[in-house]
Amino acid sequence: MTEILSTNKTRSLKRELDALVSTFDASFLSTDPLHFVHGYKRDRDREIAGLIASCLAYGRVDGIKKSVGRVLGAMGKSPYEFTLNFNPAEGLRLFDGFVHRFSGPKEITCLIYFVKQMIMANGSIGGFFMKGFVAGDESIKAALSAFSENALSLDSFPVYGAKKLPKKAGVRFFFPNPNDKSACKRLNLYLRWMVRRGDSLDFGIWKKVNPAQLVIPLDTHIARISKNIGLTTLRSPGWSMAEEITSALRKLNPKDPVRYDFALCRLGILDRCPKKKDALKCEKCLIRKVCVL
Ligand code: SF4
Incomplete structure (x- = not known):
């Protein structure tokens, strides 16, 4: 370059x-969706709240706050406990009527169902991300690409009713890929929150990722x-x-x-x-x- x-x-x-x-x-902080994530004390809750808040961080600030507040409010005190006990059929009912621009009940339900599968398989979202991470890479591009690809290959049948995630499934919007030239703003934002440390903004939960690799x-x-x-x-x-x-x-x-x-x-x-x-x-x-x- x-x-x-x-x-x-x-x-x-x-x-x-x-x-x-x-x-x-x-x-x-109150001017940023990161504010919501600071409402949780435990890393396992912050990791999930962070993914939800960053995925919905598009559109007008007021709309983002309202939508993130609605989803996290429905998840109760512990997004982690909620996710572990999550049932997609119940999720579709719980989030019925939810609209955040082009994300609705199916997208939120599928996102939480994906997170549940990540935790079941790898212990945490961070553990799932580490499957595609290479410590020596200059940037997180390859790891981010693997994260999105792996997420989109998880089971989505209870939400979309098909063995393979449909091409037009709205949940794909939450998992863009740098290989498609997307800036991946919301996932890079999530990574910043999870990886950066040393100030009172970001959480430094994913310690194996070097902040120098962030985009x-x-x-x-x-x-x-x-x-x-x-x-x-x-x-x-x-x-x-x-x-x-x-x-x-x-x-x-x-x-x-x-x-x-x-x-x-x-x-x-x-x-x-x-x-x-x-x-x-x-x-x-x-x-x-x-x-x-
Ligand atoms: S245009 Fe330049 S000088 Fe003006 S507010 Fe923006 S950054 Fe500052």
């Missing part, structure tokens, strides 16, 4: 983005702001752009490139960085010194 940052640019970006990370810390959860905010500050030259969001931005961030922090994700994303979520240059907002912007817009 072409180096897009000069030494001087790297230095100034690091200074500005490190300051941004100090500003947008855990006190901003930025690329959404519209991260794509736009990354272009503004010269982290990417690519035009279309996708896995290649996520890799290019991550590679630039590795120059700033080789051990933990994705540490900038939460803070950068706040600029978009809190409307601090508008889609078009705005003199008032840009004047107050914490990273205006490195913005090339």
Whole structure:
């Protein structure tokens, strides 16, 4: 991959983005679906709540909060206990009427049923993920691809009524594959939550995965702001752009490139960085010194 940052640019970006990370810390958690996961004390509950919250992290913030709250509320105090005792037929009744854009009762039921099978076979979602993980890989791309493929080959008969998961089954949306050029934003977000450690945002539950291997959860905010500050030259969001931005961030922090994700994303979520240059907002912007817009 072409180096897009000069030494001087790297230095100034690091200074500005490190300051941004100090500003947008855990006190901003209520603006993020990660907030729900912090409501649980045990790792085994956080792992499941995290997958549910990240899978539904698409669309408007208010809608995400409502949908994640509805599903986790139905799962009770322990998503782990709920999942172990989960019966798909009952799940379809329990989540009847649930709608989060193009995800409905079948998608949520199948997702929880998949998680149940992951736990039964490998002890945890993390254990299931480790089946495709290679410690020496530069990034988690191959492991993420294996995770999605393995998940989508689990039994789905009680939900979709077919031996093989139908091509149009909505649950596939929760398990995209980097080999299809998808940025896999929501799964990379989930990985960030499970793998990163050392601050009060992410949980560091999956200790065998190195935070240096993570890839930025690329959404519209991260794509736009990354272009503004010269982290990417690519035009279309996708896995290649996520890799290019991550590679630039590795120059700033080789051990933990994705540490900038939460803070950068706040600029978009809190409307601090508008889609078009705005003199008032840009004047107050914490990273205006490195913005090339
Ligand atoms: S200076 Fe303006 S356009 Fe640039 S990152 Fe800041 S708010 Fe966004």
